[in-house]
Amino acid sequence: MTQSNRQARRAWAAVWRKHLKRGTLYHVEVHHDPECAIYMLNGCCNCDPYRVLKDAKGCVLGSVEGLGAWDPLEMAEDLL
Numbered sequence: 001m002t003q004s005n006r007q008a009r010r011a012w013a014a015v016w017r018k019h020l021k022r023g024t025l026y027h028v029e030v031h032h033d034p035e036c037a038i039y040m041l042n043g044c045c046n047c048d049p050y051r052v053l054k055d056a057k058g059c060v061l062g063s064v065e066g067l068g069a070w071d072p073l074e075m076a077e078d079l080l
């Protein structure tokens with residue numbers, strides 16, 4: 001994991017800590033590269049998607065890029 005990747009993870013976790021409230025609905029948008037393997041059958045993300053956290057009304061709370069490939073469990077890990 002590169003230095004910038006670690007900084008991006010910290011920045012993303014900070015966005016969550018700042019906004020997360022129990023019982024509140026959030027949307028996480030993951031913007032993959034059009035070439036990303038996740039769009040292939042049985043493919044896993046191999047790009048560096050741009051993550052956006054939005055509240056239930058669709059207002060952007062924060063966004064981050066440079067986190068590296070997307071893992072479906074990454075939010076669960078950050079919140080445990």
Ligand SMILES: [Zn+2]
Binds near residue numbers: 033036038047048070
């Ligand atoms: Zn991807």
